[in-house]
Amino acid sequence: MPFLTWDGQRVEMRPTETVLDALLRVGVPLSHSCRAGVCQSCLLHATQGAAPQGSQAGLKPTLAGQGYFLACVCRPDQDLTAELPGPGVRTITRLVAKSWLSETVLRVALECDEPLHHRAGQYLTLFRIDGLSRSYSIASLPDGMIIELHVRVIPNGRMSNWLAGTANPGTELTAQGPAGNCFYMPGAPEQPLLLVGTGTGLAPLYGIVRDALGQGHTGPIWLYHGALDERGLYLVHELEELAARHPHFRYRPALLSRDGPLPQVLQAAHPKLAGWRGFVCGDPQIVDVLKKRLFLAGMASREINSDAFVPTASPG
Amino acid sequence: MPTLYEQLGGSAAVEAAVDVFYRKVLIDDRISRFFDGVDMDRQIAKQKAFLTMAFGGPANYTGQDMRRGHAHLVERGLNDSHFDAVVELLGASLTELGVAPDLIAQVAAIAESTRADVLGR
Numbered sequence: 309m310p311f312l313t314w315d316g317q318r319v320e321m322r323p324t325e326t327v328l329d330a331l332l333r334v335g336v337p338l339s340h341s342c343r344a345g346v347c348q349s350c351l352l353h354a355t356q357g358a359a360p361q362g363s364q365a366g367l368k369p370t371l372a373g374q375g376y377f378l379a380c381v382c383r384p385d386q387d388l389t390a391e392l393p394g395p396g397v398r399t400i401t402r403l404v405a406k407s408w409l410s411e412t413v414l415r416v417a418l419e420c421d422e423p424l425h426h427r428a429g430q431y432l433t434l435f436r437i438d439g440l441s442r443s444y445s446i447a448s449l450p451d452g453m454i455i456e457l458h459v460r461v462i463p464n465g466r467m468s469n470w471l472a473g474t475a476n477p478g479t480e481l482t483a484q485g486p487a488g489n490c491f492y493m494p495g496a497p498e499q500p501l502l503l504v505g506t507g508t509g510l511a512p513l514y515g516i517v518r519d520a521l522g523q524g525h526t527g528p529i530w531l532y533h534g535a536l537d538e539r540g541l542y543l544v545h546e547l548e549e550l551a552a553r554h555p556h557f558r559y560r561p562a563l564l565s566r567d568g569p570l571p572q573v574l575q576a577a578h579p580k581l582a583g584w585r586g587f588v589c590g591d592p593q594i595v596d597v598l599k600k601r602l603f604l605a606g607m608a609s610r611e612i613n614s615d616a617f618v619p620t621a622s623p624g
Numbered sequence: 625m626p627t628l629y630e631q632l633g634g635s636a637a638v639e640a641a642v643d644v645f646y647r648k649v650l651i652d653d654r655i656s657r658f659f660d661g662v663d664m665d666r667q668i669a670k671q672k673a674f675l676t677m678a679f680g681g682p683a684n685y686t687g688q689d690m691r692r693g694h695a696h697l698v699e700r701g702l703n704d705s706h707f708d709a710v711v712e713l714l715g716a717s718l719t720e721l722g723v724a725p726d727l728i729a730q731v732a733a734i735a736e737s738t739r740a741d742v743l744g745r
Contacts, residue, residue, distance in 0.1 A: 341671050341673075341685075341689075342676070342682075342683045342685070343682070344676060344681065344682040344683050345635070346635075346638070346669070346672050346673045346676045347669055347670070347672075347673045347683075348669045348681060365635060366635065366638075366639060366672065387689075496664070521648045593661075596661065596662075596663065596664065599664045600650060600664060601645075602642075603647065603664065604647060604650060606653060608643055608663065609642070609643050609646070609665075612664070
């Protein structure tokens with residue numbers, strides 16, 4: 309029988325046993341509920357070995373693609389190393405450059421000691437030497453040792469004001485990640501894509517659109533960037549250039565002051581979204597509303613990818 | 625004799641029904657307020673668990689789970705009329721998907737069996 313490795317412990321699977329059964333048998337108190345591959349309480353991450361396909365049924369393609377599986381329906385046919393869905397490994401990085409993208413959005417470039425192996429659209433958590441930590445989306449493609457983040461600098465935000473102010477090139481920061489399930493998966497190059505974000509939700513979307521184009525996506529790609537007014541927009545020139553080079557990519561800035569609320573802009577422009585894939589990024593309330601808007605327009609729930617930026621208890 | 629769950633098509637039937645059903649729930653003025661501000665992905669997973677159970681599938685929920693899971697909604701006024709609306713929308717979803725009336729009746733009966741626990745009685 310195959311072996312399951314969990315937290316350094318090797319457990320031989322018994323016939324017909326699931327990963328959940330085996331872990332409970334050796335005393336690992338793994339959370340679970342339905343035991344039928346439905347509720348996703350027992351979601352685990354395979355770090356070595358492949359979980360059988362049946363244990364990934366019903367998961368979003370982005371989760372399955374990263375090796376996530378459901379322990380209660382997983383009967384491995386090969387050795388498997390698994391862990392709880394975690395925040396990812398820690399890497400040492402150095403600040404190499406920073407520049408303003410708009411009045412409030414700072415571009416921060418970090419150099420990594422090792423490649424981060426992220427997918428465009430994921431995020432990471434930065435730790436300052438004193439332990440202060442914040443999560444930021446990665447705007448750069450996974451093509452080098454330089455990671456680019458978009459940091460919204462907010463009043464009284466300790467990390468963001470430090471980054472904008474006294475943090476100098478050469479400063480070391482620990483990066484934990486990558487994490488997040490909002491990224492492009494190849495396999496349906498003709499599918500229409502709808503990317504919607506507010507504020508620095510543009511960072512993951514800017515990565516995702518370039519990733520999709522780079523992987524030869526041929527279907528229409530629409531990107532909506534919502535902001536209160538012109539001052540909230542950034543990367544306008546870069547996105548317009550990208551649209552000029554790729555006629556099937558359309559960039560649509562949506563200003564609350566000019567165009568009205570973003571959900572209504574989408575409803576008017578895209579009333580029917582059956583068969584589309586969506587990516588939604590930004591503040592949690594608006595992400596929740598936008599996801600429901602896409603869903604009610606007919607987009608399948610499994611096609612809706614999102615990462616909401618959850619603010620920390622003390623503003624960052 | 626295949627089980628109800630097998631006759632309906634098992635987990636593939638759950639996958640097919642969940643979006644149709646949850647869309648109806650979200651736009652129904654009688655019950656949509658109970659789903660405001662709730663993360664959609666989490667809700668979809670819960671709806672799949674509910675459908676699996678209502679389809680006679682392998683879901684190990686106890687009456688206690690049902691009580692605990694709905695207590696906060698009962699506090700917000702969840703009552704028989706809302707329960708009726710959900711059962712109605714479930715039936716309408718299955719009709720739309722071409723499920724035979726006698727199977728829909730069996731699904732409705734399973735859903736009905738949870739009424740007292742869901743409403744905390």
